Amino acid sequence: MAAVMVLCTAGSGISAATDDAGDNDLPIPAPMRVETSHKGIFGGVRTEYKAIVSNLSLKNEAGEVYADAVTTAYISERQPGRPVTFVFNGGPGSSSIWLHMGLVGPKRVVVPSDAEDPGLAPYRVVDNEHSLIGVSDVVMIDPIGTGYSRLAGKGAPEDVYGLAEDARTVAQIIREWVRANNRWNTPVYILGESFGTTRAAAMLPYLEGGAEPLRVNGLILISQALDYTGSSPFPDNFVAYVTYLPTEAATAWYHGKVAKQGSLEDYLQEVRAFAVGEYLPALFKGSSLGKDELERVAGKLAGYLGLDVGYVKRANLRVLGGRFVKELLRDKGLAVGRLDSRYVLDEIDDTADGPRTDAASAAISGPYSAAFHSYMRNDLGVELDRPYYVSGPEVGREWVWVREPEGYYEPEYVNTAPDLAESMRSNASLRVMVASGYYDFATPFFDAEYTFWRHGIDMSRVTMTYYEAGHMMYLHQPSLEAVARDIKAFIAGE
Known part of the structure; x- marks a missing residue:
């Protein structure tokens, strides 16, 4: 795929503070946008697209910047009206590197399909014919504290690093990206993996309610973790x-x-x-x-x-x-x-x-990190003066599941399945795909069935799919092909 740098404002720009930052505030990065042009064949569809790495300043209710979110978007301007799929991994504290370089993005790193050790660099990076770019625009989201995204300005850990705070923040990233790119009347899909599925359900009230409702067409839940009981x-x-x-x-x-x-x-x-x-x-x-x-x-x-x-x-x-x-x-x-x-x-x-x-994790972390960093620098031309956190260290240190509960409270398992059940009632067209791996000890497939059976979720709008692989089923070549095909069919409404 050919790549030509079109625009980059403020150079690396990522640590430059604007006049809005006070003496005791965190730096507010200057606006940044790196845009390159590409073409590829995805699912047999020849697609010309732009890769856009840019940042968004997130503001609190007082209008103060509290975070800087960096996203990577793949946009096909010659196919107006296409859906846009927002993608993130889990953790909490994980960047989107796994879905980016394993399933969704235009390139993927090749690791042995039979779960053998992948060896040492250089690792093979190939055009990803299974990418979603053939059927949907894609926005990779790195939540605050992961990837290049950071707290900024008035931001503090308690603003972001919790279940409700994370859901509200990522919902804000989606809404602000939609606003910045004028995609209000576009079909919206959300694809999350692991804790990213917890987040996907928890953020629905923040997206579909409030002053600027944004309805979601479908959720794609990879290795779901809605109710942690199972x-x-x-x-x-x-x-x-x-x-x-x-x-x-x-x-x-x-x-x-x-x-x-x-x-x-x-x-x-x-x-x-x-x-x-x-x-x-x-x-x-x-x-x-x-x-x-x-x-x-x-x-x-x-x-x-x-x-x-x-x-x-x-x-x-x-x-x-x-x-x-x-x-x-x-x-x-x-x-x-x-x-x-x-x-x-x-x-x-x-x-x-x-x-x-x-x-x-021991087998795949090195190849994914090496391939992603090389791809961002050499293919997309991104040179930022902050590290890309595959796993955000501050998130792990500062995360609090529930803050200051009111009244009587006992510890209980995390559960965002009721958020999904309620959202499917208020949005009668919302559909859900649940993809599970048979060899997944993080989020077992039978728990997906147990969760979806018992929370009042409308199963007539839920598609359950299974693969002979694990938590990241796309590590296994036959499962990669199957899950990519299933996701594309889901987006197409088939």
Whole structure:
């Protein structure tokens, strides 16, 4: 793809402060815009587009700047009326690098599809024929504290680093981008991954309500995390033992710890039935469970987990997800990945109850970072004098899930599913796509079903899709092709 720099105001400009900044305020970066022209073939569609890296000053109700948001937009000006899809990853504290260089953007970094170690640089970066640019304009959002986006002016951590604050801020980024680019009457889609799906649901009231309502056509939820009850594998949370079981069974299947008969999908239907019909009642009964029933359930559970029945009994039928990833291949001295249990890692301590490092994250973080930084500098011509935070350090230090609750309060699991359910009632045309990986220990696929079944969500407008990969299913070539095809069909209303 050819690239020509068209416009860049204020040079790198990113640390220059305007006159609005007082002596004790954070710097307010000068307006910045780097625009390049490109062309490519995406999904068989030849598309000419512009890549625009620019910043937006976010202001509070008093009109004071509190943050500077940097976005990367891919715009096809020869196809007016196209939808625009706003994209972000999760964390909280993650930049959009993963979706940018793995699924959505015009380039992608190639890592082994079979979950093998990708080796060392140089990594192969190729034209991404599966990019959404063929069917939609795309705006990659790095929330404040991630990527190049930072607090500015009067901004403080408590303005941004919390569930409600983050939702309000990212909704403001979308609205201000729409305003700056005159896209008010454009179909709007939101694509989030992991905590980005938590955010996507939480921000709907901020987008669709208020003084300037902006209706959303559809949500695309990659590895959904709306209700954390079923994705928090803690000892006192027996719901998670049930929601994690199909993922554990799929992982045992993948690594040859169970006999493979028929298809994986058929096998997982069997596991689901056991999880709800036999395992859940057994957990509910607890110490009142009879000896014969304990023996029967333990035997079946061990068979699905690919673990010794004695271990399952010692665990009192409660095998924690964080321990399973270490226990499954303990005989080989290997731990399977959390983000993608196809990956394995040979750790030093073979006797630990859980892994010290996520095998999937250890494999892919380096290639994605190297490829993205090279792409931004060499393809898009972006040279800024601040680091691009793949994972924002300040976000991790300052994040608070709930601030100053009023009245009676007890800790509870994060849950933005009710926000989605309410929004689907006020916006009767809002559609949702939920994409899940079978080998995902961060957001298990059975939890997606449990979440969407129980919060009053209109399932007639929900599309559930599944892939034989993990949290980032686009790491697996067949799953990349499938999820890209499914997203494009969803945007097209097919």
